[in-house]
Amino acid sequence: MAFVLASAASVALAQQAPARRNVRDADRAAGELIDSFFDSAADGSRSMRPVKNALGGQPSKASVRPQWTARLARNPKADDGNPPYVLIDRYGGIQRYVEPTPTVNLDRYLGQTITVRRDTGHTLLASQLELPKLARPAGAVVGGGDVRLAAAEEPATPGEPTLADGAAAAEAIPAEPLPDPIPQPQSMVEGQQGPWLDAAGNPINLPEGSDPLYLDESEGPHLQGCASCGSAVCQAQGGCGLGSRPVLWVRGEYLAWWADGMDIPPLVVRGDAVTNPDPPPAQVFGNAFVVYGNQTILDGVRSGGRVRAGYWLDDYGQTAIEGEYFGFGQISEQFNDGGDGTFPIVGRPFIDATTGLNAVEDVSFPGIRGSVVVNSDSKFQSAGIGLRRNLCCASGQTCCGDPVTCGSQVGGCGAGVGGGPCATLFGKGTRHTDVYFGFRWAQLQEGLAIQENLEVIAPSTDVGTTFQVNDAFNVNNEFVGGEIGFIWDWDYRRWSLEALTKLGVGSTRQRVNISGSTTRTEPGEDPETRSGGLLAQDSNIGNYERNELSVLPQLGVTLGYKLTERLKLTGGYTFVYWSNVVRPGDQIDPEVNPGNLPFANPPDADGLPARPQFSFRQNDFWAHGLSAGLEYQW
Template sequence: MKSTSMFSAAMAWLALTASAAVAQTMEQPASYVEPASYGESGSGAMTAAYEEPTQRTGPMVQLASWWNNTAGGASANCTDTAPSCGDVLGYGPASEYCGEMCNPRCRSLDLWGNVEFLMWWGKGTDLPPLVGTSTDSATPRGDAAVLGRPNYENLFGGDTYGNELQVGGRFTAGLWLDPHHTLGWGTRFMALGGDDANFAAASTGDQGSQILGRPFFNALLATEDSLLIAYFDELQGDPIAGGSVNASFSNSFLSAETFFRVMMENDGRRRVDLLAGYQMLRLDDAFQVNSFHTSRDPLSLIPVGTTFDITDRIRAKNEFHGGMFGLQSSLQNGQWSIDSIAKMSVGNMNQKIEMFGQTLVDGVAAPGGGLLVQPTNATPPTRERDKWAFIPEISLALAYHPTQNLSFSVGYNIIWMSDVVTSGDQVDRNVNITQVNGPLIGPAVPAPRFVDSDYWLQGINFSMNYDF
C-alpha cells in the first residue's frame, strides 16, 4: 500500500510539473495590448498596437473589476459596449468590438462543449484456469483436463481478460462565469463500452468426443484435479459423463466530474488554468462459469442419469468519490494548438466483492456451493471495505482550429488507479469438495480473499470542441 501511494503521488507531481514546464518553454510571440482607452460618447473608437509580450492582468484583478461593475459601476441601461476578450479559448488578442454589454448582469451566457470518441484499453484481469481439455481423447482418467498434465489445454481462463480495445465516449460542457473568461464551471462524463469474453462448448462424452473439465487444486489429495464434464474412459470402455459448459467475463468503466477552472496565465497564445472540483469513478468486472453434465458411469455410486448444474460467479465493484485538482494548458501557433491536462483525484475507494456458488442435483439445490465458490469463501456472500485511493490522469492532444470557435483534435490519455479489486484476484483454487454435497471434512478451503492492486486505462481520443 505504501509503495502504490508513493508511486501515485510521484506521478501526479511529475504530471503537474511537466505541464507547467511545457508552458514556460513555449516561445512567446508578440501579443496584442488591451486598448488604452475607448472612444468618446460611445463612438467605439479605440487605439491598439502590437508590442513585446506582456503578461495579461491576473484573474483575481479581472474578477474584482467584474465584481465592481456588477455592484453598480457599469452602465445601468446596458447599452454601452465593451471590447472583446479575444476568442473564448483565450488564444488570440482582442481585435474588434464583439457587442458584449458592459454590465455583466446583462450579458448572454458564454458556453463551451466538447465531444470525444474514445478508443481505449486497460490493464485487464488475470483469471485462473476455469475450463480445460486434453487434446488426446485417449488421455487416462487421472490426467483428463488436469492442469499441468500431458496434453492439457486451457479453453477459458489462465490468461488476462478485459485488456482488449474498447470504445466509449466523453462529453464536457461548461459555462464562463465572467466576461473575460477567467472563471468557468464545467462538468464531464465518460463511459467505456467494456470488454466482454464468452465461451461455450458441449460434448456427449462418447468415444472420440472432446474432453471437457473444470480444473482445480484438490485440497484432500494435495494435487491438481478436474471436475469432468465430458469424458470417455478408454480403459474402462464406458462414457463417464456428457454435458456442456459456458463461461463469460465482462467489465465496465464510467466517470463523472464537476469542476471550476480559473485562468492563472494568458499571454495571448499560451493559457494555463487551475482546475479544482469533484470526481466520481466506477470500475466493475465479473466472471461466471456454468457447467451442466449428466453422469453416465455404470460403475459409479452416482446413479446413471443424475444431472449436475454447477455455477460459480464472482463480481468485483469499485466506486471512488474524491476531490480533484490539476492544471489545464493550451499553447497555440496559428490554427494549431497543443492542449494538455494533468490532474490528481484523492478520496475514498469503496471496494465490494460479490460471490455466488450453487450446485443443483437433478434440479434440487445441494447444501454447499459451486466449485470455486463454497461456503468457506462466500460467507457472507458480499464483502466490502473503504480505502484511501489516488487517481492521477494525464492527457495530451493536438488540435486544429478551422474557425475561432470550432476545433478538432486527436490525443492520448492515461488514468492510473492506486487500489482496485478485480474478480480474478479473489479466486482460491485450493478446494475442499466435501462441502459440495455435505458437511465440511478437512481444511476450510477455498479461503476468503480480499486482494486489491493498481489498475490503469489508456487510449486515443478523437474530439470536436465548440465554444459559443
C-alpha cells in the same frame, strides 16, 4: 498627454513600407476551403470571434453591416503574419486587415476613406473595397500616406491637430478627412472600439469609458507589465484580457481506448482418459493442459465517449466551472467447451485442499458428458466537476504575472520559450496556464461467471441424472475524492494545443460478491438445488466490502483545428491510472475441499480444511487511448 495619430509629410516621405511577409501557407488555404463549406456567405452572418482573437479586443459592431467606411493605413506590425494594410476607425483601432491584389496599388489610397462593399471577416481583398477616385499625379504621397496607429504614437506639438479632432496634420497634398460623425448610411455603427496599441505595438485593454486620446500617466493604462494578468488596466497581447475566451464551450469525443485486462487462473483444461494401473484399475484424467485461463482477458480496444463542458464566470477568462464525463459501454467475452464423453476430454481444474495435488472436475469424460461456459464483463466510467482558475495568460515573449504563477516552468513564457524551437512555435500564439480543483468520481464494475451443464451416461450409474453448476464472482469499485491539476493551452490562428495533468486522491469502496449453486435433477424427480458450485462454496460465498485509499491521476493532450469560427475538430490522447481496486479473477481461491462439494459422495465429516476461502486481493487499473471529436464555442 495627447496622442498624435498623424505625422507631417516630410516624416511620411522618409518612411518606407515594411517588407511584406508571405502568410499564404497551407493552413490558410485549407482554412479558406473549409470555411467555404461551413460558413454562410450571407452578409453579416459571420461571427466576429476570429477578429477578436486576432486583434485582442472586441470588434466593432460595424463589421456586421453590409457596407461601412473606414480609413486605409499600413499595418504597424508588418512581421505579425497579417497582411500589410489595415482599415482603422476614427480612433485608430484596427477593424480589418487588407490583402493587396496585383491590379490595385493600395499605397495610392493610404489615409483615404474607404467603403467596404462586402464584409467577409478578418481579412479582406483589395477587390472587396470601393476605392475613391484620385485626381492627383501617380505616385504622389497623400496626407494620410503614413497614418499612424496607437502603436506609433508621438507627443503632439502645440497647436497640431489630432485625428480625433477630425482633421489630418498639415501635408503637401491634403487627404480627405474622416467625418465625425460619419454620415449614414456609410457610418461606423456606434459600439465598442477596436484594440489600442502601445508604443511597442502591443494591444492594450482600457477601462470602460476611458478615452485613450486623453490619458495622463496616472489615469492611463500601465504599460510596464501588471501584477494581475487579464485586468482591464494591464498590458495584454492577442488572446489575453477582456473577452479573450469563449463564454461557454462544449466538447464531445469518441474514445478508442485500451484498458488493463483481467487476470484469471486456469478455468478449463483438456486432456486424455488414462487408465490408472494401480489397483483397482480405473480411468483418470491425464495429460491435462489449460485451454482457457492462466491469462489476461478483456484487454482489447474499448469504444466509449466523453463530454466536456465549461462556463467562464467572468469576462476576462479568469474563473470557470468545468464538468466532464467519460466511459465505455460494457465489454464482455465468452468461452465455450465440452464434449460427448469420448472426445474431447474436458474438465475444470482445482487444487485438492486435502492433498495439495492437482485435481479435475469432469465435464466431458467416460461416464459423463456436458459443456462449460465462462462469461466475463467489464465496465468503466468516470465524472468530475470543479473550478478552473487562470494563473497566466501570455502571448509571444511577454509574460504577465510573477515567476511563481507565470514563469519558465509553469506559465510557458520567459525562459521557457526564450529560445530554440519552442520559442519559434509557441512564441507566435497565446498561452494560458490554469489550475483546476474539484471532485472526481469513478466506477469499475466487473464480473466472472462459470456454468457447467452435465449429464450422467453409461458406464456410470444413475444414468440420466443432470447437474447444473454455477460459480459467480462480481466486483464493484467506486472512487470518490478531490482532484487538483493544471491545464495548459496554446492557440495560434486555427490551431490549438491543450495539455492537462490531474491528480485525484480519495477513497475507493471495494465490494466483492461471490455466489455459487448446484442443481441436481434425477429422472422422474424434482430438481434439487444446494448452495455452492466448484470454486464458490459456503466457505467463501458472501458479500464483502471495505474502503481503501487510492490515487487516480490523469494525463492528456488534445490538438485542435478550427473548421469554422466556432466549431473545432479535436484529436488527442489520454492516460488514466487507478490504484487499489479489486478484480474478479484475483478473488478466486483455486484450493477446494472435494468433500464439501454439494452432493459429494461421501461428504467430508468435519468440513476441514474449509476451502476455498475469501480474502481481499487488490490490484491496479489503467486505461489509455485516442479520442476524436468536435468542440463548439460561444
